[in-house]
Amino acid sequence: MRPTLRLGSIAGIPVGVHWSVFLIMLLLGQGLATAVLPAGAPGGSAGVYWIVAxxxxxxxxxxxxxxxxxxxIVARHYGVSVRRITLWLLGGMAELESEPPHARADLFVALAGPLASLGAAAVFGAAAGGLYLTGVAPLAWVALAWLALVNAVLAVFNLLPGAPLDGGRVLRAALWWWRGDRAFAARTAARAGMVVSILMIAAGTLQVLWLADIGGLWLVLLGWFLLFAGQAEQADARLRTALSGVLVRDAMVPPPVAGYVTQRLDDFIAVAAAHRPADAYPVLDPDGRPAGLVTLFSLARLSPAQRTDKTLRDVRFPLDRLTVLSPDDPLEQAARHILATRLPCLVIDQGTLIGLITPTDLNRTIDMHTLSEGRAPS
Structure with missing residues (x-):
């Protein structure tokens, strides 16, 4: 998930927030200011409650x-790069560039978050208890007690045994250590996550229909999110299994006919039609260096007038919007980007374009490696 607003960086890790954070802040603030704080510390003004909320x-x-x-931080300790941290409606997400190198690292990375939440709960709880014992600032201790409770609930909830929750990562690490099979562990944790999500949806639905408690909608929302995330985890596990040890050079295809940034679209289309059809075509600068690519889909959507007036420079995907790979890169990492963006990747070796990988090429490679190793998709 990409952040809507970047806040800066901590320890070199970019931190941002998704727009949905502002929605959860509004909902939490409204609940605190109109219900939680007035009930715990009555007698205050609405303005004070809102400020504290x-x-x-x-x-x-x-x-x-x-x-x-x-x-x-724990992931970086084990040599795993962190792309970014994004806060959003249902919590946060630390996006790692790769998977932890072994089961122990996987376990410690997973446990780090819940332990931090438990630590925050302990700090807020101690502060709330101290204020309560002194008998001063009742509004402050109610607020701190709420923070302690919510962080404790967050830690416990995240330890439910199903991916993508932290408890699912703990389950994956334990199965990985036990079986020595990372792919099996990931598939099992993903399936467990889907079971947990279905139970949450059912519980939330019963809460709404049986108890007439609209708060059950949050449980349903969380359950649906976890269900879709669990399906994504299963797909990712299948991808890792199929592409284990496969390099980019094993899936790339030689570039079809290339165009130049100054070439008019009508001229390029005529040249491309005389060669084998392709989903995408590389675009070069006047010196023959890669400058992006153009897709058959985008060309087909242009009007005849646009094909006459525009050049490939006008309609290409520039190089900075594409993923550039080396032929010896692991295909697994590139595959995630291709499946997410549906855009081909350029394969460049020492400044020279030597191939492309499109979604079609990727799916063909996955199918062929599954067949060659005698595996049925799980």
């Missing part, structure tokens, strides 16, 4: 950031 939501987002940052 805003401060509490900011501290809550800070505790979510600490949760994800803990994952990221």
């Amino acid at each position: 805003l401060a509490v939501t900011v501290l809550f987002l800070g505790s979510l950031l600490a949760h994800e940052l803990s994952h990221a």
